[in-house]
Amino acid sequence: MEEWTATFAPPSDEEIAQLARSSRTNLSLPYASKGEESPETQADLEEAWRRYVEIYFRMLTLRRLPTPDEVAELERIARRRLHQSVELVDLQRAFRAGARLLLTLALERVAPQDAGAVATATLKFADIMSTAAERAYLDEQRSLAETHRDVAATLALRLLRREISPSDPALEDGPAHRFEFGRPYTLVEIASAVSSGVRRAAQQAAPARLSSSLRGILPFALEVCPAPDTVVLVVPGDSATGLVRLLSDAISAKPEFADIRIGIAAPQVGLRKLVTAHEQATRARALGEILVPAVRVHRWEEMEKIDVFARGDSIVGLVESFVGPLIDHDRRKGTQLTKTLATFLDTGGNRKAAAGKLTIHINTLDYRLRQIRGLLGEDSISPGHFTLHLALRLYPLYESRPEAAAARVGR
Template sequence: MQTSSLVFESEEAVAPGDPGDLAADVRRAGMDLALQGHRGDDVSARMAELEHCARQWARLGLGLDRLQQAVHQGYRAGSDRAYAVAPLTDTDAAIVAARRHLDLLEAVHVRLTRAYTRQLPAPVDSHQAAARNVAVALLRGELAGPLARHSGIPISARYHLVAIGLPRSAERDAAAPVVAARITAALTSRCGEGALSILGADGGTLLIPYEAVREGELHDLVADLAALTPNPPTAVVVVAEPAELPDAGRQAHELLETAMSLRIAPGLYPISELGLYFQLTRPGPARDVLHALLDPLEDHPDLLQTLGAYVDNDFNRRRTAGELHVHPNTLDYRLKRVHRMTGCDPATASGLWRLRSAMVVRRYTGRR
């Protein structure tokens, strides 16, 4: 048939990888569904493929509205192609075809919604709500003991307080409740009932009992939890006793905000690693001096870009040159120009320290 060339080459279900691949799979299956439905073919395989995609979509924590939108995009494209190849001039035939398409859309939305919702985690129960209230009380410095005893939640003598920040995205906002439920469930499974969390669309705070994580395992635990989020988070950790949690929480989130503003690479950072960044970005004469250090480069964006890449790549010449797609000698020439214009020599430790500090300040104030 003439319409067979319109169907994608492979009509087998694809195991989706990242969200972009999955959305493409959904659109392709929606297109195939429209084409096959228009011809009156059996669409059970396409329905099963879309249900599989819906379950994957829910497991990734993506919103149901975006799933339905992807289905409609593919279905609309398939319908347009089908009618373009074989336009219906008979009114009765057109009505029959339109009803067939409406029935198909109704069926696919019912089955996709059912597959998606069945994959979602169970609703938050009263125990999880109590655990959240205990965490709130601890972080506010309020009396948490009675509520904890009533709920059977042990309070640890020390906690790893982890402040987590999630990068902004449409998928993150739509998936926030699902992601929060998964992280909470995974944290409880790994660390017991004493592990507490307060999570929202922007991230939140984890209180992990100190004794629940052995030395060196915290990074692995946070990496496992990060795998449950649509985008890799940035996190700051500090160890504190219950009475110290309010101050520790404020400090950790201040440092996290600084790290997010500077777009530091995602990962888990001890509070000691970010202290210098925090001090450099506080208002005052020192920050103003560092900010002004790079003013001579304002009219030379290539030099600012080169210096930024050199700092980000930990002063590795070859890696920086490769990232900028220039020869290492070109990189050296640009760094010499930076030296002449700023008075700071990137070839010396003191010059590098001042340039790096100035870049941190400029990036922070620019982001703010």
């Protein structure tokens, strides 16, 4: 900083306190003049302004810019302003108005020939402090937003896992969780295709990788992972058609997403409708894989029109009658017999092709087929067994039922 040509007469601590008290009422700042602050906030505002004045005059007295500790102190003050509901524009206005007032007070204490140097120092002071305060305010705002998003995501996850009921009083639609469930939103479910056989680690991770790649395109979407191989996105807005195009382009861009299938629910309003939206998205994805396997992104509003299996009881009866023992064995033993048989029949009974698709050795396939025969009977692996094959094709719909999803989560 420039040296003064004459002696600078710094104010005493008592004078600084008096200056702070008298000058703050002249700032006419929106958050300082409404008279709506609590006594604690009022005291904090007054102390912050006193420190601002003190740091400023210390800078002029010692002829040096604010120290890192002094800047850090103003940053902490800026972070508190966010929690006191002070808008950033008001905070910035406070620094500008405060700097002008401080310059007026300082010019009363310096020789006329030093006025230019004091003005330059004041501009630097205001720039340093306002920049630091703005940065701290925005950092605190981002941190707070992330915390609130975590709360919203945890609440949504508990709801999708049926840990809390949609009728729970805690499920308010307002902005309390910083996600506007009171406005239209569209739920998207991303998972690997069931018909792709046993889900290898790479396949299980693919939905999460796709979701990560979408963050730049859907920055305001709420991400929830109800199962290790499934990602749910809650996207603000009701443009399901636009989401179909966006998601179709995203999964077509990389071979690693070849096995990804996506279901999109009808737009909903209200946190309590999240479960309904999830059921729609899950069923749309499962129906699409069965009825139109060449398409990879499915809207519930379209799939509902061709849902020839609308009565879930008939699906449950058919699937459990023909492959119930396999499903029970898989759940108890952690095996993959149901998917193994489905893959074997899908490949027309070609053992080499089935083993390749399942990424297992052909001897492992033969061992599983012997287990399947033992559970279902000798003719169970015949490619000509139409009803059994149909039951296996309906297995994704069977698994998409809420009670089946709950059973998977509990395993």
